[in-house]
Amino acid sequence: MGAAADEYIRVWAGSRLLKWALERYREEKQGPLLVTASQFFSHLTNGHHAKLLVDPGDTLRLISRKADGSKVGVEGMSDGTSDQLYLALRLAALELHMESGTTLPVIADDLLINCDDERAASSLKAFARLGQRLRCSTSRTTST
Numbered sequence: 001m002g003a004a005a006d007e008y009i010r011v012w013a014g015s016r017l018l019k020w021a022l023e024r025y026r027e028e029k030q031g032p033l034l035v036t037a038s039q040f041f042s043h044l045t046n047g048h049h050a051k052l053l054v055d056p057g058d059t060l061r062l063i064s065r066k067a068d069g070s071k072v073g074v075e076g077m078s079d080g081t082s083d084q085l086y087l088a089l090r091l092a093a094l095e096l097h098m099e100s101g102t103t104l105p106v107i108a109d110d111l112l113i114n115c116d117d118e119r120a121a122s123s124l125k126a127f128a129r130l131g132q133r134l135r136c137s138t139s140r141t142t143s144t
Contacts, residue, residue, distance in 0.1 A: 023053075033092050040088035044122050045081065052085075080114035084123070087111060091126055098133060 038052040041064065049064040055073065063073045064085070074082050097104050112120040 032096055033089070036095055037088045037092035040091045040126055041085055043126055044084040044088055044119060046118055046122055049081070049085075052088075078114075080116070080119065083111070083114050084119060087123065087126075091130060094130060095133065098130075103134060 034052055034054070038050075041049050041052055047067055050067045051065045053063050053065055053071070055061045055063045061073060062085070063071050064077070065071050074085065077085065094104055094106065112123055115123060
């Protein structure tokens, strides 16, 4: 019985260590889209959500680490917060395309319908930032 308990503890500890190492690796090696979307999402939620992560579980799913350290999946977010998450992903994709020299059209409908006034203001500031970057990148390409 003692040998079986020792083996169980060894396997359990190894499993926990492997899960921790995988989560740490994923956090450090996240793609540029997720990093940029995390920045947008934090801004859009006024810092309430600090970082986007990929859940290290069996299926890949997006989760958010809140400012208090807790984690929440999309299914646990309010309608307004999940709308802001998808907006952050779209803005990040647009920004990354701009960095590669490609501009994409933006079609938006009812983007801020589920936002409170503070988060709506943060969303408008994010659009202004993106517009400013677009203006700067197009003036560089037309002046060269």
